[in-house]
Amino acid sequence: SQQGEEDPQALSIQEGENATMNCSYKTSINNLQWYRQNSGRGLVHLILIRSNEREKHSGRLRVTLDTSKKSSSLLITASRAADTASYFCATDAYSGNTPLVFGKGTRLSVIA
Amino acid sequence: AAGVIQSPRHLIKEKRETATLKCYPIPRHDTVYWYQQGPGQDPQFLISFYEKMQSDKGSIPDRFSAQQFSDYHSELNMSSLELGDSALYFCASSLGIQNEQYFGPGTRLTVT
Numbered sequence: 352s353q354q355g356e357e358d359p360q361a362l363s364i365q366e367g368e369n370a371t372m373n374c375s376y377k378t379s380i381n382n383l384q385w386y387r388q389n390s391g392r393g394l395v396h397l398i399l400i401r402s403n404e405r406e407k408h409s410g411r412l413r414v415t416l417d418t419s420k421k422s423s424s425l426l427i428t429a430s431r432a433a434d435t436a437s438y439f440c441a442t443d444a445y446s447g448n449t450p451l452v453f454g455k456g457t458r459l460s461v462i463a
Numbered sequence: 464a465a466g467v468i469q470s471p472r473h474l475i476k477e478k479r480e481t482a483t484l485k486c487y488p489i490p491r492h493d494t495v496y497w498y499q500q501g502p503g504q505d506p507q508f509l510i511s512f513y514e515k516m517q518s519d520k521g522s523i524p525d526r527f528s529a530q531q532f533s534d535y536h537s538e539l540n541m542s543s544l545e546l547g548d549s550a551l552y553f554c555a556s557s558l559g560i561q562n563e564q565y566f567g568p569g570t571r572l573t574v575t
Contacts (some may be wrong), residue, residue, distance in 0.1 A: 354475060381561050394506065394566040439505060443561065450496060450508040450519050451555075451564060 357440060357454040365462055370427045372457040374440035381443045383416055385425050387436045432463040465490055467556050467567035475573045476544050484539040485541030495565060496538040497529060500551040502575045512537060513560060544574045
């Protein structure tokens with residue numbers, strides 16, 4: 352399977368704490384994207400990191416990419432209750448093409 | 464900013480009926496992707512179009528077909544619906560390939 356795996360599957364933290372989610376994938380990629388999804392709702396694009404990048408920031412989000420280990424991490428700093436959602440990583444794992452292959456997602460619960 | 468528009472948002476059909484889902488990409492986006500997300504599952508790629516031509520095909524059943532029109536909107540046609548087709552169907556668009564994919568709110572299809 353080309354699907355990635357995310358770790359942990361579920362994470363529960365207190366508001367104000369940092370949350371780290373990890374994603375591993377199996378094939379060479381062009382880029383890796385992180386998405387957030389509230390229960391039964393649409394996928395919100397958070398950040399894209401290209402295969403030649405190692406780290407990227409966007410507001411309270413920090414994404415790292417280690418292509419040698421085929422892994423990525425998403426760090427949310429100073430979490431808020433509104434950050435409660437499922438977080439998916441997605442890679443364009445098809446050589447030369449761009450459909451996304453999603454990981455299983457991490458369910459984050461931020462407790463106020 | 465304009466986002467991806469999908470219609471209808473909710474659809475209830477009976478087994479063996481047909482359904483048509485519509486997607487209107489972000490203005491100037493030339494690439495459209497369709498994904499299916501079953502209950503508690505990660506999104507699975509179905510099919511994509513670039514400049515009105517099919518660019519890649521994923522796990523789309525033969526009962527489904529799709530196309531992208533001259534105005535770049537896309538339609539997913541689903542025939543002989545089965546109970547297992549009940550899912551959230553997302554459309555995403557991007558400007559060119561290997562760029563951020565922005566998702567619509569999804570169409571929730573229920574087959575009874």
